[in-house]
Amino acid sequence: MTRMWGGLAVALIATLAAGHVQAQAPARGEVILSTTTSTQDSGLLDVLVPLFERPSGYRVKTIAVGTGQALAMGARGDADVVLVHAPSLEKKHVAEGAFVNRRMVMYNDFVVVGPPADPARIKGMRRLAQAFRRIAESRTSFVSRGDRSGTHILELALWEKAGTKPAGDAYIQIGQGMGAALNVASEKGAYTLSDRGTYLALQKRLSLEIVFEKARPLLNLYHVMEVNPARFPKVHAAGGKAFADFMVSRAAQQVIERFGVDKFGQPLFFPAAGKEESEIEAGGPDD
Numbered sequence: 098m099t100r101m102w103g104g105l106a107v108a109l110i111a112t113l114a115a116g117h118v119q120a121q122a123p124a125r126g127e128v129i130l131s132t133t134t135s136t137q138d139s140g141l142l143d144v145l146v147p148l149f150e151r152p153s154g155y156r157v158k159t160i161a162v163g164t165g166q167a168l169a170m171g172a173r174g175d176a177d178v179v180l181v182h183a184p185s186l187e188k189k190h191v192a193e194g195a196f197v198n199r200r201m202v203m204y205n206d207f208v209v210v211g212p213p214a215d216p217a218r219i220k221g222m223r224r225l226a227q228a229f230r231r232i233a234e235s236r237t238s239f240v241s242r243g244d245r246s247g248t249h250i251l252e253l254a255l256w257e258k259a260g261t262k263p264a265g266d267a268y269i270q271i272g273q274g275m276g277a278a279l280n281v282a283s284e285k286g287a288y289t290l291s292d293r294g295t296y297l298a299l300q301k302r303l304s305l306e307i308v309f310e311k312a313r314p315l316l317n318l319y320h321v322m323e324v325n326p327a328r329f330p331k332v333h334a335a336g337g338k339a340f341a342d343f344m345v346s347r348a349a350q351q352v353i354e355r356f357g358v359d360k361f362g363q364p365l366f367f368p369a370a371g372k373e374e375s376e377i378e379a380g381g382p383d384d
Contacts, residue, residue: 134274163246174329243270
């Protein structure tokens, strides 16, 4: 953690100690957080988790997998709280009673990245479906996470809207997280779909550039949800709620707002506690 984060951490710990976390008794046990790889790969959780643990007395066990797996863990009662980014799947699980108290935490957006030479020539295109069709028609390789993550689910929807998909060996499914997908795409001179935060965090070691961005379907919304204790009585309901409350607290939202600015000149995520999905602006066309 940089000196900047060290100073900020001290200030935020003091804020938390004076706020809602202080009321909890120390040494309250382990909280299992099931989350997406992007929150881990970006480095955000490396900052936020200690800020929660120190004043609260809880310990967080973070399991970073694809969003589909993260939701499945919670839906089995194998986690206490989830932090994910697949709104349609989240709503389905809430309706089925697996999760309660779904709240927006933050957002960023997805970007299409590819080789600097841009062999499919999609830079400057305005329509996302057309860009995906051109990638397929150019027979340039595309790396898919293939892990039922929020990113993968969005990617499949985009191919469906485009009405095509890369054929044969040009479509590379790796069954791994975002960092791995970016590394493979860089090595193979391929395109891939990434959340902006993870791409920026790893950008210096990649031979990839953003070739398409800022369309409504590329919005990337993160929500926190508590595993329903009425369905799973053995979950650590108090710990899960405490972590969820922390993520939407002013202190955590301030960290999210500044995270990445010192290193990349822009935040990797934008705080969104208390906002509705319809309030988030995409800054680009609807398709």
